[in-house]
Amino acid sequence: MPSIIPVATGILQAPQGRVLADLRPEGKPWPGYWEFPGGKIEAGESPAAALVRELREELGIEVRAASPWRVMDFAYSQRTVRLHLFRVTNWEGEAHGREGQEIRWLDPEDLARLPFLPANRPIIAGLLAEKLPQPPLCLIADPQRLPSGQLLPALTAAMAGGLRWIVLRLKEQPDRTLRTQFLRLGEVAAERGVQVFLNSPEALPELRSHGLHLTQRALEEWGEEGGIPRPFGVSCHDADCLDKAARLGAGYAFLSPLFATATHPDARPLGMDAFAALAQSSSLPLLALGGITPERVAAARRAGAAGVAVLSGILESRDPAASAHAYGAAWMTSSGPLG
Template sequence: MIDVAAAVIRRTDGRILLAERPAGKPWAGYWEFPGGKIEAGESVLQALTRELHEELGIEIDRAVPWITFEYAYPEKHVRLHFWRVLAWHGSPHGREDQQLSWEDPRAVAAQPLLPANEKVMRALSLPSIYAITNAGKLGVEPFMDRLRAALARSVRLIQVRERQMSPDELIRFAKRVVETARPAGARVLVNGDMAAALHVGADGVHLQADQLMKLGKPPAGFWAASCHDARELARAAELKASFVVLSPVLPTPTHPEAAGMGWDRFATLIHNYPLPVYALGGMKPELLDTAMQHGAHGIALLSGIW
């Protein structure tokens, strides 16, 4: 097993930096994320700092852990440790005569990609905010007004979770959410009900933890799951969920007696985890930076987004 540090260097316009493997190296002509082998005694961040200086001539100012997964190439088995580089100084340039390209992860023009990177692009298409509907508290019509306002603020991933609604009410409500969200380019998942998600034309289903643990085979396409411990996280990874939500991180107004796992436990649970993870429980938009420092892809919000 070869451990590799890989950097997701992302500009403020959302484009990420890819490098073409030069002639003479295995997979020459394929595009990849900058990085390289972690040497003995190095941490991931130390390896990334060295590699980006050697390859691109830049120095890292701020980087956070993201996802880690294994991939078996015909000639070697690698464990890829991806970190997101959020700030750097210097202008990236190919110090090893490699070509560079800033790419939109939703439509990568630089081809072909190294095979291991396909799943990384799918993960990068996920926004940093996962918004959970709250019509039960706000009322349906006031919520729809707030949904339109949130879409105007670039909310692009929504979970319909309204447990107080009857099945018919949920169908009608979810259909309205999908019809409102889709023109804005937002994706919608329906909590706990695969049939309802299909019926209303949602993008996927979000499974509750007990559903996840009973699942024989995963749903087709885009889907997510709620997790609360290492066992549930492992099952979601085994079934290759698109992403997971891990909770509760902090106390919430609805469950003030539950202390939450805290950020240290959250980081321990998702250390070297292969899927994007959203933190849930006591989240506010201003905690996004803290969540990312502890390895989260983003945060899930119920009351703090509408």
């Protein structure tokens, strides 16, 4: 059995939300990779004491307030590290690289763009997941799924049931009737604190949206230099898409299909194990999409999903309010691999 190395790791977050990361220097394992500060817990040392010592040695600061966040295992080929993660909210001194290492204060989305140690990538995903609407339930609203007169009432009812996130899928310019409904949707969403993402902002420039949602094909059309307006998310089906989305600064990704779906019977489902492996290795919070029902939410969360995305499960149900509530309740009463 691989040995388990206990490590204390500090997440230093400034008031404006930026997080401290440092670059592993030459002469250490994994040089050129970024990580969160911390180090090995010595025999007989508590994780909290190790955190204080390590941050003093690495950054020249004295920790005054730190709270446990998570305990997470990550398996490398020769060993497993057990990360005792702490939120560090107060310290004395100005953080600097006492060992000659470069340090940076970065927004969570920018953390995902850097090459981090594999064990640190789920930490970045966790930080980004905290920025998702709560509960992290997204409704993909496709106008082609319902008669135009039923779309706005269904979405309004879902919002009344607790939905706080909508991705509006526009494949063509909406006609006058739909345009009027979408503008009203924007007003209702603003009143209720619901985030609306658009996959084609140019199709409806009048609608104030919270961000852009790209398909995998649309992401592939962007060069590595980026320039995608933020915030944005992506629908992905494989690891290459997830990696590129992270490099370009995405805030989240849909990963599908987790389960078999009636709408795409030829699409091979990922299954729990493959989804979990991608969630473990990605710097992005992954929302499970495909065959998601309220009864399957707990399974998706155990596989490492940071949220779930649905289409017909809410939009085309007889009672969108009750359906949205059921999904949200299933999420709030379940737990993930980290508890």
